[in-house]
Amino acid sequence: MNRIIFAISLLLSIFWSNNVKASKLPADSVYLFAYATTKNDNHNGLHFAWSDDGKHWNTIGPEFAFIKSDYGAWGSEKKMFSPFLFRDKQGLWHLIWSLNQYDDVFAHAAVDDLIHWRRQSYPQAAKGLNCLMPEVFYNNKTDKYNITWLSVVDNDTICYNSTTSDFKNYTPAIQIATEKRKNLRQTFIVSGKREQGTLHKVKRAVVEKLIAEHQKTVQRNKLWSETTKDDSVRFASLKSLEIAITADAGKPKQISDKLIGVFFEDINYAADGGIYAELIENRGFEYNPSDKKGRDTTWNSLKAWSVTGNMAHRVDTVNPLHPNNPHHVVLTVNHKGGSLVNEGFNGIAVKAGEKYNFSIFANVTKGKKSHIVVRLSDSHNQTIAETTINKITSGWHQYNAILSAKTTDSHARLEIIPQTPGELALDMISLFPQKTFKGRKNGLRADLAQTIADIKPQFVRFPGGCVAHGDGLGNIYHWKNTIGPLEARKPQRNIWNYHQSAGLGYFEYFQFCEDINAEPVPIVAAGVPCQNSSCGGAGQQGGIPMCEMDNYVQDVLDLVEWANGSADTYWGHKRAEAGHPEPFNLKYIGVGNEDLITDIFEERFTMIYNALKDKHPEITVIGTVGPWFEGTDYREGWALANKLNIPMVDEHYYQSPGWFIYNQDFYDSYDRSKTKVYLGEYAAHLPGRPNNLETALAEAIYLTSLERNGDIVAMASYAPLLAKDGFTQWNPDLIYFNNSEVKPTVGYYVQKLFGNNAGNTYINSHIDLKEEYSEAVKKRIAASFVHDNKTNDLIIKLVNILPVQIKTNLNLQSLPISSSTATRTLLTGKPEDKKARPKNDMITISNNFDVELPPYSFTVIRLKMK
Numbered sequence: 001m002n003r004i005i006f007a008i009s010l011l012l013s014i015f016w017s018n019n020v021k022a023s024k025l026p027a028d029s030v031y032l033f034a035y036a037t038t039k040n041d042n043h044n045g046l047h048f049a050w051s052d053d054g055k056h057w058n059t060i061g062p063e064f065a066f067i068k069s070d071y072g073a074w075g076s077e078k079k080m081f082s083p084f085l086f087r088d089k090q091g092l093w094h095l096i097w098s099l100n101q102y103d104d105v106f107a108h109a110a111v112d113d114l115i116h117w118r119r120q121s122y123p124q125a126a127k128g129l130n131c132l133m134p135e136v137f138y139n140n141k142t143d144k145y146n147i148t149w150l151s152v153v154d155n156d157t158i159c160y161n162s163t164t165s166d167f168k169n170y171t172p173a174i175q176i177a178t179e180k181r182k183n184l185r186q187t188f189i190v191s192g193k194r195e196q197g198t199l200h201k202v203k204r205a206v207v208e209k210l211i212a213e214h215q216k217t218v219q220r221n222k223l224w225s226e227t228t229k230d231d232s233v234r235f236a237s238l239k240s241l242e243i244a245i246t247a248d249a250g251k252p253k254q255i256s257d258k259l260i261g262v263f264f265e266d267i268n269y270a271a272d273g274g275i276y277a278e279l280i281e282n283r284g285f286e287y288n289p290s291d292k293k294g295r296d297t298t299w300n301s302l303k304a305w306s307v308t309g310n311m312a313h314r315v316d317t318v319n320p321l322h323p324n325n326p327h328h329v330v331l332t333v334n335h336k337g338g339s340l341v342n343e344g345f346n347g348i349a350v351k352a353g354e355k356y357n358f359s360i361f362a363n364v365t366k367g368k369k370s371h372i373v374v375r376l377s378d379s380h381n382q383t384i385a386e387t388t389i390n391k392i393t394s395g396w397h398q399y400n401a402i403l404s405a406k407t408t409d410s411h412a413r414l415e416i417i418p419q420t421p422g423e424l425a426l427d428m429i430s431l432f433p434q435k436t437f438k439g440r441k442n443g444l445r446a447d448l449a450q451t452i453a454d455i456k457p458q459f460v461r462f463p464g465g466c467v468a469h470g471d472g473l474g475n476i477y478h479w480k481n482t483i484g485p486l487e488a489r490k491p492q493r494n495i496w497n498y499h500q501s502a503g504l505g506y507f508e509y510f511q512f513c514e515d516i517n518a519e520p521v522p523i524v525a526a527g528v529p530c531q532n533s534s535c536g537g538a539g540q541q542g543g544i545p546m547c548e549m550d551n552y553v554q555d556v557l558d559l560v561e562w563a564n565g566s567a568d569t570y571w572g573h574k575r576a577e578a579g580h581p582e583p584f585n586l587k588y589i590g591v592g593n594e595d596l597i598t599d600i601f602e603e604r605f606t607m608i609y610n611a612l613k614d615k616h617p618e619i620t621v622i623g624t625v626g627p628w629f630e631g632t633d634y635r636e637g638w639a640l641a642n643k644l645n646i647p648m649v650d651e652h653y654y655q656s657p658g659w660f661i662y663n664q665d666f667y668d669s670y671d672r673s674k675t676k677v678y679l680g681e682y683a684a685h686l687p688g689r690p691n692n693l694e695t696a697l698a699e700a701i702y703l704t705s706l707e708r709n710g711d712i713v714a715m716a717s718y719a720p721l722l723a724k725d726g727f728t729q730w731n732p733d734l735i736y737f738n739n740s741e742v743k744p745t746v747g748y749y750v751q752k753l754f755g756n757n758a759g760n761t762y763i764n765s766h767i768d769l770k771e772e773y774s775e776a777v778k779k780r781i782a783a784s785f786v787h788d789n790k791t792n793d794l795i796i797k798l799v800n801i802l803p804v805q806i807k808t809n810l811n812l813q814s815l816p817i818s819s820s821t822a823t824r825t826l827l828t829g830k831p832e833d834k835k836a837r838p839k840n841d842m843i844t845i846s847n848n849f850d851v852e853l854p855p856y857s858f859t860v861i862r863l864k865m866k
């Protein structure tokens with residue numbers, strides 16, 4: 001349906017709406033008008049305005065959203081059209097709205113106080129028809145609620161009706177005469193504009209609460225948007241500071257020894273072209289235009305490949321190497337001279353003196369035995385390395401060779417040069433450095449993997465993030481597709497709009513965890529795809545059909561057997577075949593990734609959770625509580641965690657540095673007796689999304705609060721981890737890289753300092769500021785004391801996000817200090833600095849000593865205890 005028809009239908013509906021004058025108000029009451037504007041392309045959600053006389057309207061906001069639509073993909077969807085607010089006979093408010101011009105669903109959410117909205121649902125309207133201007137009325141004869149709406153069919157506007165008694169189950173849509181529609185919306189002038197919505201009479205106190213909610217939001221947003229740019233004004237009168245920090249040996253508490261870990265997701269080319277050491281791009285010829293939703297015509301089976309000389313070639317799917325890997329290239333060789341060339345991921349980086357394992361699957365489909373020359377060439381066409389593969393026969397066989405690089409080049413290319421006339425089918429053309437991380441076959445890029453290992457992460461989460469639940473049902477990440485022989489793995493579209501070869505699969509993830517002594521934390525989809533899915537799905541977040549859920553649940557159970565079962569179990573055997581007879585000792589499984597907590601989600605999550613609890617009580621299941629630190633999914637997710645007694649939930653929040661500064665008490669009031677927290681994704685985001693000292697210090701100050709709350713916060717991981725220069729979908733990230741360099745950020749060093757200086761006991765301390773300072777000052781200074789029982793070290797972390805130096809007296813008299821020196825690591829610079837790096841020195845200490853905290857600094861002091 002085109003926009004013109006939609007606009008016409010809207011005009012019609014405005015014409016149909018009742019311009020009824022507001023009727024008389026009871027005492028202590030005001031008029032409340034609920035509406036949405038067209039601003040920001042209808043993304044601004046539900047607004048309220050109030051009035052004493054029904055004529056003059058006061059906006060609460062303006063443009064302040066009390067609820068936003070969660071339906072569909074970010075950007076193109078999540079719009080609210082023609083909201084209709086209605087109060088049921090029990091006094092519960094219901095909001096229904098139209099989502100767009102085309103889908104055959106509408107949205108519903110309920111709320112008690114007009115502020116804390118419950119979960120959204122997207123009921124079916126008339127199948128295949130759009131749903132515009134939905135409205136509700138209560139029919140006291142039937143004791144049912146009637147929902148009516150307009151659908152545009154062949155340029156006609158048709159009215160439909162469905163009934164419900166619970167706003168969960170609806171009768172099938174039936175066509176009704178347009179006159180039967182009540183057209184209950186009203187139109188008023190709000191802020192000088194005609195707005196259409198619903199009129200209500202409410203107690204003045206209701207409106208006062210709405211106003212207070214808006215004011216609270218404005219106030220806190222002001223605080224949270226504070227950045228160092230204004231520090232010279234904000235702290236104009238602040239000279240150097242003097243503080244005393246006293247450690248209090250009384251009541252130390254055990255904290256998680258797994259607090260710092262990493263979040264790995266194949267975003268920003270983190271896997272193929274990133275940490276997965278394969279140097280050939282599109283080795284299986286499986287790139288598909290749909291990876292990029294058809295937006296890039298060069299993105300196909302021949303992406304990164306070219307053919308030189310007069311050699312005919314085609315991409316074929318007949319007689320494939322494996323059904324999961326159907327495409328291959330077929331070269332028709334009439335005479336020598338042509339070559340098949342791969343440019344790698346924007347060039348192949350090779351180093352002089354290093355060896356590279358080349359492998360290829362080939363099948364002579366016409367002609368005699370074939371020979372090929374395999375060559376690495378530089379940009380001047382000089383040979384870097386060369387070898388020959390002889391006696392290629394008919395039928396798919398793998399051939400291997402080693403290329404020894406004579407020179408270093410970051411933009412080499414690989415050439416396959418057939419030497420024999422005939423027809424040759426080729427697939428899975430691969431080149432790996434022999435020097436992978438820990439020398440693993442099909443392994444990881446050593447420099448990148450080592451940079452991650454240097455954090456000393458206690459766990460690795462994978463494969464996402466959104467990659468875990470995918471863009472629509474067809475794109476959910478299924479771990480079984482990622483194990484076994486490479487040619488049999490099932491590549492798929494990456495939700496971040498590129499390609500996943502699955503070469504880096506579950507075996508490789510688990511092996512990496514083992515290699516760096518980190519717990520594997522796989523995240524499986526909770527039977528629903530990404531909350532922002534733009535592909536398929538029934539409504540916003542269609543789940544796996546219930547008739548397929550048993551199989552899906554079994555897949556999750558099989559993961560435990562694959563990871564932990566003995567080699568004679570079915571799945572344990574597969575792990576052993578891959579080279580790991582010993583179990584991986586999996587302890588955690590995350591189910592879901594910041595999903596919308598809907599009924600669809602709950603039903604499927606509960607099935608998976610109960611099955612895991614039942615069959616594998618040894619596994620700690622990690623639930624999910626949505627993408628924010630508050631709001632409907634956070635509340636509903638926590639309610640579900642309490643209901644099911646989930647051992648741990650995954651919280652996510654990307655917020656401003658100010659948020660992290662002013663929310664250091666976020667976990668102080670969490671109930672210690674219940675579900676633990678995995679802060680699975682967080683990062684400080686400034687406008688422009690840099691990773692600089694300002695964001696790093698905000699993360700550092702917050703991490704001190706996570707250490708203090710390490711009895712409830714079990715794990716935390718900054719996100720995302722990796723980003724390839726020129727191929728990023730998301731900023732900031734922790735480690736940037738290109739084909740030959742690794743470029744850790746300032747934030748990386750904060751993670752590394754916390755990872756390398758973790759403790760398992762938290763020791764209380766308090767900060768005394770000698771004079772009365774503002775909250776803004778107090779919140780920018782933090783200290784954390786932990787003890788590491790493996791080394792018997794005391795580790796003191798001190799953060800100063802003020803523009804002035806802080807002279808600090810450290811009083812450790814209550815602690816048994818054994819040494820007179822300590823190592824100090826200092827990370828400091830200008831807030832906008834992206835190149836700040838930690839520096840180490842030794843300092844003299846006693847049980848009461850002074851230390852200077854430079855402006856904008858993070859200091860770690862490590863010393864021995866008796």
Ligand code: AHR
Pocket residue numbers: 265267464465466467593594627681719720730
């Ligand atoms: O970290 C990047 C993305 O942020 C993750 O994929 C998703 O879970 C979150 O929205």
